[in-house]
Amino acid sequence: MVKKINNPVKIDYVNCIVEDTLKQIKPSLLTTFSDSNSNDNCNNGLDENQKPLNFIKCLLIQIKSTDTPKFLKFIKEYCSADILSRMPHIKRIKKINKQDLLLLLCSLDFLPNILEFEEFLSKKNLHLAYNKPRNDCNSTLEYIDIPEIYPPSKDICSCWSEIYWPMTWRGNPNDQILNDMEYNMTEIKNNLQLICEKSNMKFKEEEEAKVSSKALPVVTLFVNKKTGEAILSTDERHKSRPIDHSIMCGIRDVCAQLSEDGYLCLDYEVYTTHEPCSMCCMALIHSRISRLFYLKDMPKTGCLKNNYHMHSIKPLNSSYHVFQWVNEKIPLAVPNIDPDVCV
Numbered sequence: 001m002v003k004k005i006n007n008p009v010k011i012d013y014v015n016c017i018v019e020d021t022l023k024q025i026k027p028s029l030l031t032t033f034s035d036s037n038s039n040d041n042c043n044n045g046l047d048e049n050q051k052p053l054n055f056i057k058c059l060l061i062q063i064k065s066t067d068t069p070k071f072l073k074f075i076k077e078y079c080s081a082d083i084l085s086r087m088p089h090i091k092r093i094k095k096i097n098k099q100d101l102l103l104l105l106c107s108l109d110f111l112p113n114i115l116e117f118e119e120f121l122s123k124k125n126l127h128l129a130y131n132k133p134r135n136d137c138n139s140t141l142e143y144i145d146i147p148e149i150y151p152p153s154k155d156i157c158s159c160w161s162e163i164y165w166p167m168t169w170r171g172n173p174n175d176q177i178l179n180d181m182e183y184n185m186t187e188i189k190n191n192l193q194l195i196c197e198k199s200n201m202k203f204k205e206e207e208e209a210k211v212s213s214k215a216l217p218v219v220t221l222f223v224n225k226k227t228g229e230a231i232l233s234t235d236e237r238h239k240s241r242p243i244d245h246s247i248m249c250g251i252r253d254v255c256a257q258l259s260e261d262g263y264l265c266l267d268y269e270v271y272t273t274h275e276p277c278s279m280c281c282m283a284l285i286h287s288r289i290s291r292l293f294y295l296k297d298m299p300k301t302g303c304l305k306n307n308y309h310m311h312s313i314k315p316l317n318s319s320y321h322v323f324q325w326v327n328e329k330i331p332l333a334v335p336n337i338d339p340d341v342c343v
């Protein structure tokens, strides 16, 4: 369960809001589930992104309910090295009727088949009575697939319990993620204030200019968490190449300062005025940043909250955390940009 007491900031775990101002943009799987109706999902089958990707094959036996304590003792004593013993949310037994139970014994990595189990019992001189379970077609059922990962929400947990094997909901893993992070609210606010002021300045310059430079008021700040060094970047596509969005320019500036090999922005957190486009979101994945904070939604072109959730696509081998500042009073309003433009 979540050690909520450890984090000094106020966290609203239900709505994922820190100190009433930072809204976590949740990973896609979790978002899909919190917005959906759980019972319908079970009845109609799970959506593709609600199904577990990988399974663990486990040995299943049928036992008398009166023998349950003996088998649980056996598991505790002999199967502690098995992966199932590190998955306490997976229930071990499932009731068939008043006298009989199905027991999830161990993974096939631990004991590959029922013969090996019998040999194991005989070596240890143990006498435990069991049967091979039978399925609806009355053929024996020795193995069962259980999801490899912990269910990402309570609703998914009840669906998976119904479809695969009974499991217990032990709390939302996202609560732990939120709780484990550090939030220096003064620093976060100051950084967002800085980019917002700079963005307003650029917007004003453009408005007052006799001839438009077509400069976009998008501003980004890269902050090195280890050294405190900060690099400010602006959108430069009007001057140079069309890919010179403020985030791309910022990555390039960070890169220019690096002397060693390694992942580009590993120690950096990113603050940006507008929700980034798919190119920038992807470049940030490649750069291995840890967190991004942004101010203004770009409903058509933004690829964090509004489209794709690119910071948390499962098949990609990296991800980063995203928060949006949701308190409109601080900092200033961020200038509007043509909604069709990628920033």
Ligand SMILES: [Zn+2]
Pocket (backbone or CB within 6 Å): 245, 246, 247, 276, 277, 278, 279, 280, 281, 342, 343
């Ligand atoms: Zn971009």
